[in-house]
Amino acid sequence: MLILGGTAEARALAAALANRPDMSVVSSLAGRVSNPRLPVGEVRIGGFGGAAGLAGWLTERGIEVLVDATHPYAARIRLSAAEAAVTTGLPHLRLERPGWHPQPGDEWHRVPDLASAVAAVPALGRRVLLTTGRQSLPAFWGLTDRWFLARVVDAPDEPVPEHVQLLRSRGPYQLADERELLRAHRIDLLVTKDSGGSLTEAKLVAARERGIPVLIIDRPVSPPLPAIVTTVPAAVRWVATQPG
Structure with missing residues (x-):
């Protein structure tokens, strides 16, 4: 097999x-x-x-x-x-x-693809936690009036612009750590994919607790x-x- x-x-x-x-x-x-x-x-x-x-x-x-x-x-x-x-x-x-499903208190905005996510960011937040994978990062780099914390397993091959900070990390992630991450970096928008599972779900709970909108790219x-x-x-x- x-x-x-x-x-x-x-x-x-x-x-x-x-x-x-x-x-x-x-x-x-x-x-x-x-x-x-x-x-x-x-x-x-x-x-x-x-x-x-x-x-x-x-x-x-x-x-x-x-x-x-x-x-x-x-x-x-x-x-x-x-x-x-x-x-x-x-x-x-x-x-x-x-996939994940919204819970009471969530503010989710679903989009069909990466381009739609890029277009939706300016209306939703200024300090963005980006967890969509390293291959998607360059699509967001043109949003120079927004600040991004890009959490990735491996760094991208391309140079990272000044308004993007890389955070190399691999799940699973604990809720206490996700809460502190959002607080310390003053995150006001989470952009992610609907990956599902429990290994990375804590970020959604932390965003819900802080009233942070979540922009989700559909599968x-x-x-x-x-x-x-x-x-x-x-x-x-x-x-x-x-x-x-």
Whole structure:
């Protein structure tokens, strides 16, 4: 089985299947993060060269089951996985954690994409905590009359302008720390993606407590898939139903 990973759910699934004597599990990471958290078992790092390259790799390795447990915003590999599964005829599962939902007291502003988020910032805040990932940072750099605290795992390749301060950090994040971060930097707007899960949810609670608006970029539209689950136990049960 191949697990397209890089998420906590992918690591948990690999761990849950690691001791099964009837199964050999390979986890694949994109390689975009330096020093990634590695799952148990065999790991490959790097891209496949699109859907055709993935289909060829699946065939060469004799893979019998494909599980896509990549990040909710990893749209390209998700589409490649769907196309490769059709090409090879492999059973294909999408494991994706649910998104977040607003709670009483939240002021959420949802936008469909990165460009819409950039356009919405000026009306919502002046001191912005930006947690949308390093690849999205340059899109906000033109807003020179706003100040950004950009929290990233790895620094971007491009030089960072003066109105952007980098904070290199990796979750999980504790609520007390998120409260202090917002207070210390006088944050009045949080910009994030609807990543879901508990590892980075504390920032939403801290923003709610301080009455800070949250600008949320919606998830990309997924291709039609035959099987989707939202929890690791459900993925384990699905795997158990597959022939082989």
